[in-house]
Amino acid sequence: MLDSNFQHAVAALLTIVSLYGIGLLASFVIGKKVIDVYEKILARLPLVQTIYGATKRFLHTISQPPVTGQRVVLISFPSSEMKAVGFITKIMRDKNTGKQLAAVYVPNSPNPTSGYIEILSTENVILTDWTTKETMTFVVTGGTNAPESLRFSQKTKQQEPTDQR
Structure with a gap:
């Protein structure tokens, strides 16, 4: 009989290899077709369709550059x-x-x-x-990975220093 730690290690390894394989497959045309079939199956499931579709649209939207100004x-x-x-x-x-x-x-x-x-x-x-x-x-990352500086307040004309000579 196999040790349970060994079984867990093999399961983790198989999971990693499977995920890598899926990613590799997705990078090819056949993988894109598999993903399209998978998405069509998901689209038929009522609750999953709502959550998956909304999440996909949201991630697509924020990954696009804004039309005007900073997002x-x-x-x-x-x-x-x-x-x-x-x-x-x-x-x-x-x-x-x-x-x-x-x-x-x-x-x-x-x-x-x-x-x-x-x-x-x-x-x-x-x-x-x-x-x-x-x-x-x-x-x-919960804020642990952030740029060194940030504008924290809105700059208004009243806040800007005036030159009084």
Whole structure:
């Protein structure tokens, strides 16, 4: 009889080899067809279709460069003293005032596919110079992997120093 530790090691090795094989297969045309068949099967399952489809669309959206401006932002969340990293997913307009509003997705750590959607005035959004990849790494690692500097506050004309001679 085989030792259970040996069985676990063999199972882990087979899992790794299988995942590598699937990745290798996916890089070829035949692999793409297999993935298409797999996605069609998933599309037939009611709950899985909703979650998988939404997650796939979300990841596709944030991986694309934004139409205008920077996509990665900071917003005051959950309080005005704290900032959360988010992605602008859509710019809208307030029907009453005409002000621009930003739909900002705030991902949870370490699973960025779950999070919050906040709608706020674009005046309350702090643009960053982070790329989507840097931000996702920051979120997944719980903030341990971050650039050295960050603009934490919104610069307004009132805050800029004036030259008084």
